[in-house]
Amino acid sequence: MQTNDAFLDRIRELNASIQIRPALADDAKPFTELMNRQYRRKKTEDYFYWQFINFSNPTRLFVAYDKNLLVGCYGIQLHRLSNSALCGFAIDLLIREEYRNRALLVLFEETARQYAREKGAEAIASLPNYAGMRAHTLLKNWNHIGTVMTYTLEGAEIREKNVGPDRDNAEGEFIYFSKSTDYRKWRYEMNPEYEYDSIKLTTGEYAFTKIFKDPVTGRNYGDIVDFECSFHDRRKMRELFWEACNNLCSRKVEIITTWALPHTPVCAIVESLGFTQTPPERYFCFKALTPGKDEMYDYTRWHLVQADSEIY
Numbered sequence: 001m002q003t004n005d006a007f008l009d010r011i012r013e014l015n016a017s018i019q020i021r022p023a024l025a026d027d028a029k030p031f032t033e034l035m036n037r038q039y040r041r042k043k044t045e046d047y048f049y050w051q052f053i054n055f056s057n058p059t060r061l062f063v064a065y066d067k068n069l070l071v072g073c074y075g076i077q078l079h080r081l082s083n084s085a086l087c088g089f090a091i092d093l094l095i096r097e098e099y100r101n102r103a104l105l106v107l108f109e110e111t112a113r114q115y116a117r118e119k120g121a122e123a124i125a126s127l128p129n130y131a132g133m134r135a136h137t138l139l140k141n142w143n144h145i146g147t148v149m150t151y152t153l154e155g156a157e158i159r160e161k162n163v164g165p166d167r168d169n170a171e172g173e174f175i176y177f178s179k180s181t182d183y184r185k186w187r188y189e190m191n192p193e194y195e196y197d198s199i200k201l202t203t204g205e206y207a208f209t210k211i212f213k214d215p216v217t218g219r220n221y222g223d224i225v226d227f228e229c230s231f232h233d234r235r236k237m238r239e240l241f242w243e244a245c246n247n248l249c250s251r252k253v254e255i256i257t258t259w260a261l262p263h264t265p266v267c268a269i270v271e272s273l274g275f276t277q278t279p280p281e282r283y284f285c286f287k288a289l290t291p292g293k294d295e296m297y298d299y300t301r302w303h304l305v306q307a308d309s310e311i312y
Helices: 003-012 025-038 044-053 104-118 130-137 179-188 234-250 265-273
Strands: 020-022 059-066 069-080 088-093 123-127 143-154 196-200 204-213 220-228 255-259 277-287
Touching: 003 104, 020 104, 025 059, 025 069, 025 088, 044 059, 059 104, 069 104, 088 104, 088 130, 104 123, 104 130, 130 143, 130 277, 143 265, 179 196, 179 277, 196 234, 204 234, 220 234, 234 255, 234 265
Parallel strands: 088 123, 220 255
Antiparallel strands: 020 059, 059 069, 069 088, 123 277, 143 255, 143 277, 196 204, 204 220
8 A cells, every 4th residue: 555645645635524643641531432342352541541641661642533533543652672773563553443444544654653753763563463464564664574373271281391402502683672670560560451470480580471361251361471581591491481381370270371483492492381373363563664674574583472462
């Protein structure tokens, strides 16, 4: 989908009654109502204030109103990557059903991209569902560079603890979303949707987990959403995941999930513990905003965890 000036002018003409602007605190109620019309995973106004008012990393939610009706939203959060680049991350994209054939996403993306560039971002990324991936890849220069599968341990039955090589032979460093101590405090301790636990080894490595009950099936799930451990010490990484799983099992979860990209050592670790690939998938989409970022389109350079997506 092209986004030249004439094309943008035409989209603006089609949406002449719609105003896109940065969200204010008063937008909490209509935002929550719009989200809860669409998703089984319900949000509260507390989520809005936490994510878009009392944020840790610079964050901006753009909202679209047709007179007094909220018809869509598109958030952008800024993260420093492990390679020092500043990257915008798109979150909470939603357009009201009857407005989805008017190319509002083009206007949202243009507005969010301008904000990200003004803040010094060199790229934008997103981890949407399939519909969100299809919508983004129709936009100029957006690419779907990799699909993130969920790894699941059914029945929460863990294999033996000490299996696998001590060291990893992988060369090079992965690109990932850096997480400062302040960010992790905001992300986990102050999160209004979920309660998180930290599992820490005596040698300092740690993982973050959460437990939730599926509102439809009633089953208890445990997620390993984030961790800090050297990629080059597989035995230590396996010990950390084993301890995280053991902790979740002791709390009566029925299913444990995590993310493990196939080109990272994490994949072999979780498979050695009994995890297998299952749906759902998230689709990693990327767009460079400055030249010289070709290597960042290479999915095998990336390491991602569940906590990189706002839904976990």
